[in-house]
Amino acid sequence: MSFGHRWPWVFMAMVAVTLGGVLAFGVLETGDQVASVISCLVGLAALCITWLEPRRFGLVDEALEAACGELSAGTRERLRQEVATRGLVFPEPLRVPWRSVDGPFTASPDVVLGRLPGVRRTALRLHGDVMTLADIVGALPARQVVITGAAGSGKTSAAILLAQQIVREGEASLLVDMAGWDPERYSLNDWLTACLTAARPAALPMRHAHAAASRLVEREAIVPILDGLDELPDHLMMQVIESMHEWTRPFILTSQTAEYETAVRATGLTVARALVVRMLPMPVSEIVSHLTAGRADADRRWAPVAARLRISGSLRAVLSTPLMSNLARVAYTRIDSNPSELLELDDADNLERHLLDRVYPHDGAFAWLTPLARYLDRREVRQLDLCGPLIPATWSKLRRLALSFLVFTCYLALMALFVRLESSGTLIEILFEIMLWAGLMICFLLVRLATRGKTQSATPFRFRTRPRRTLGVAAVSAAFMTVFAVMSTSSTLTPQTNVATLLVGIAGFALISAVVGAMAWGSLTEPVAEGETPHPLSAIRWDGWALLAHFPAPLLGTAVFLALQHQLSTFPQNAALTLIVSTVVFDQIPGTAWSRWMIRRLSLARHGLPSDIEEELEKAREQGILRTVGMSYRFQHARVQVHLASATEND
Template sequence: MLGGLDTGDKIASIVGAVLSAAAIALTLMARRGAADARSDAQLDRAAAELAALVRRQWDREARNRGLIHPEPLAVRWASTPRPVSPSAADILGPAAGRATRLGLHGDVTTVASAWRQLPARQLVIIGAPGAGKTSLAVLLVRQLLADNQTADAVPVLLNMSAWDPAVHLDTWLARRLADLYPRLGRDAAGRLVTSGRLVPVLDGLDEIPQRMLPSALIALNHAVTADRPLVVTCRAEEYESLIGATGTPLARAAVVEVEPVAGAQAAAYLRAGQIAAERRWDPVVASLTTDPSGPLARALATPLMVYLARTVYADPRADPATLVGFADPAAIEEQLIAGYLPTVYRTRPAAPDEHRPPRPYSPDKAISWLRVLAEHLRDRNTSELAWWRLPAAVPVHGSVFLLVWSVAIGLTASAVLALGGFDYISVGMSLSSVPGFGVDLGWPYIPVATTAVALAANLVSWYFVTGPRRIRVQPGLMVAAIVGGLLSALVLGVLDAGLGDPGPSDVATYVVFGFVFGLCLGLAILPGASELVSPRQSMREDRNVALAVALAACTGVTVGGAIAGFTQRGFAMGFLLAVVLVSSASCWGRFGFALLLLVVLGRLPLTLFRFLDDAHARGVLRQVGAEYQFRHLRLQEHLAAQSAAQTSRR
């Protein structure tokens, strides 16, 4: 009887334990499911926010580039006959049947629907320089965003020149996403990439350095093995050479080539939006339609040249019939490129900024400044104009720039202290108390020491601080940091009270310095909810980081000096340390000094950002995140060649 009860008790215990374990497991699964649901909802919100930001970005860029009004040029494309594509069976799978090659074709309005029809949704767009590959990519992104089918996968257009194939594509995509759209945050950006909620539209494969192209193609193939959607653009000859060298096409990607603009297409675009009685374009239209293989038709065979022709001769007083008189297509192209900037800066004012009215710029000065920037990009072998790389545009060696910059910091800081009435002898570091020295450096110590520290900071930051910085701290943490700073000051005050009798001024000093110190540590540099990163915003964020670090250092050294009884010396050394940190150990400090030198040399305007914003609004530059690019590489090369010719004449 008792044995039966004991056995029953054991069985009941076992059953209870099993049921308890099952209940715990179900609870954990329910919690995990709820967490997953919350995570999915957060990812949905991040994707929706990214889609809104991308749409806003490329709607603005499309307007600036003239891709919306008038209607875009009806550029056509078709499956390329070049030996660069996988087989039809590799691209279409069983649906290929007996087909040996694809027969895709269409225009700028149908590229999105053609991309959706591909089983792997992988597409490579190739074409001649100026053929409109980037414009086609921009319009593709806008079409995909306008379609509900892309609600789960957001197309994002990125320039490939910044990609080092040694970095995994997913890692690079997540970094670029967080840099371009900082509101997302790095965690959400990474999850959007790894969860397949992103359609990378990668522009300019040919802009990757030549020696890195084979490894770039291998890395792309490795990244899209799981049939991930992808769009890549590249110059046709460069892509054919790359595939010929590696022998491996890109995964399951269909390859289409942008076709030359037909004479009738160019004629229709040139006359679009004109007054019905306008007859200025008649000779050009007649030449394009009656002589489709003539020099004018060959020159206007790319969207770039058609756009330039329409822009250069938009003024009713200009006579486009002069184009008919050229016998060489290259001469026509040179005429259009040379006439573009004078026309833009003479007849096309920039769109008004919401804070500043448009500013007129002399065409000669504007072109001169743009030549300097184009020369800078040519020397760096890049197309990305980044403000933090401007020191490389100063016409001296980098080591000379660092030395001059360091001397300027030392002399400026010393002069400010002298004007402030500080006694260098009392502030200077005395070595007389050190056994074996017995030397008092006196006043020369300050400028010499500051210059030395600035040079050391410059050398370190030149190699390690290679781009703008951003502090992303939650506002709640900023409040906690301020409270922590005040508590730290209170502790220091209590310790100081045990050593002496601090007065009211000392207490106030601790409170002020504690607040400032905490504020600097908790400084939140966060963009607005709908903001996109921009060059000007990126510069301001880096400046704020430098100021926060400098103020924190100044506060810490000053408080330490005050506690040690050397208030004047402590403040002076804290000030000097702040000047050094804010000036040298930041991209913003180097940029400011480089710009000042370039202004003194007459190479750039003091209000550089305003000039670049204006050029962007006029369509001369395009903006991608915190960087600018010239509207087209042909324009950059033309300006750089003019700059080189001017230098050789000198």
């Protein structure tokens, strides 16, 4: 810790020691002498804690370079696992064709390829398939590419295969979902650092991973796959293009064609020196090869379909996209299935609906996906944000304040009724009153935290006690409150005062102050770091336990204050008021994310989702139907969500 961070501690210690010294060497009575001794001891304790704390150094260059190598190797291994999980190379890669794009939405050929003396290129005429794209991009000066195409055209798969081939030794590569970027929290570079940190190997400590990720991003030794630019709002798409306009690092960006062209037109900027390519429909030979590869008795079962594919029509149009071709391959995996059913459907919409129904049926283990899709569709969102705001963003500030006022009013009214309750003093009634009082406070916290007027997603917290930090806060609290107690009682002391009783009283007060200080906000909890949990629901559970850290400080502090004023009987109502103030003053409170999820679960249950929604979400994620982006779940393909939502509407 530098002196800039130490000076508050040193200053407080010097103040306490000076005060003790002045009191000790003056003409003092017994009480003042006791006060001087206590002050000196407190000051010395704070000073010892300050200088005994070890200095924190950053990683030395050798350790940092080793961490960079371990992190980059871990991301490359993670990318290899992503290829295997998606089945992109088994039984063989799907060779989706592409061609380069010319026109007003791309950089000039000289910018993309590099200028040659005495030569001016006017157009690019590049084409190939996903397995040859790496040869082209790897030879570009900047190794930058934008992959565009229609929904389900294989953009993400092409980007993953490309990144695996163009990443160099010592570089990191990471698949990043653009929908998870929050520009209010991160710049684009800071977000890449956070995502890279989250992808650290299990053996690499978080602090080392963050330092290594910052170094890799700073030296541009990362090839990010920025997937799904079109899933961002229009203003964020423009912000991304403006941020990437002067990038010199290699990258791969994917987007649907129309949305990308609209964003480029709105900004008037191209995306750095990137080569822009467009994914094309697959040829018939590639479709047939993909449908039959690695399947038993495939040639016989798929022969009628292969014959129809040679005739232009809706069947060829549908199966020429990798998404639908893969759905057909999965839907008719069993040897007793009959792909010839597809020949009976001439309309493209009916064909797509038929394939989606076979792979994602409306009954069975994942029947709850249908009401989930409808729930998201009604709110016009793509993701189920576990700790997102419950209050619609369209609400005015006055409307939000009115809701907060209503919550406060109901809470205070219930507390007023509670205070007016008459009790006979029996043990059962006392226990009942304590439970009722605690229940009212917990319900208030749950509703208040869930409906606070914040439009951004809540940050989950976790219990994390750092002994030096906790002891430091406790020492400062004890020092200030001890000096306060001594100064408050010094005028009432007489020579007949019992010194032992006084010492015990001051020591007890200092101990209580230290306990209250140790439980202050920020001493027992800290935000959950990116990638610290295997899935969002784990972070939500941690945040629920961290909510308990919100109680000790206001309750103990209120109790100590009332005890000094001899008004401990008014503790219930004063504690209620303290809790209200604490939810207004502090911006981020542990338990906010958990509170929002608890209330959102009630809403989901009302819309037909199962009570064990947490387990079902994880099963769907493991099956590849859903994926996680930050603290939210979303369908792997938007087309699946649209299909399930529309099917529910038709029903």
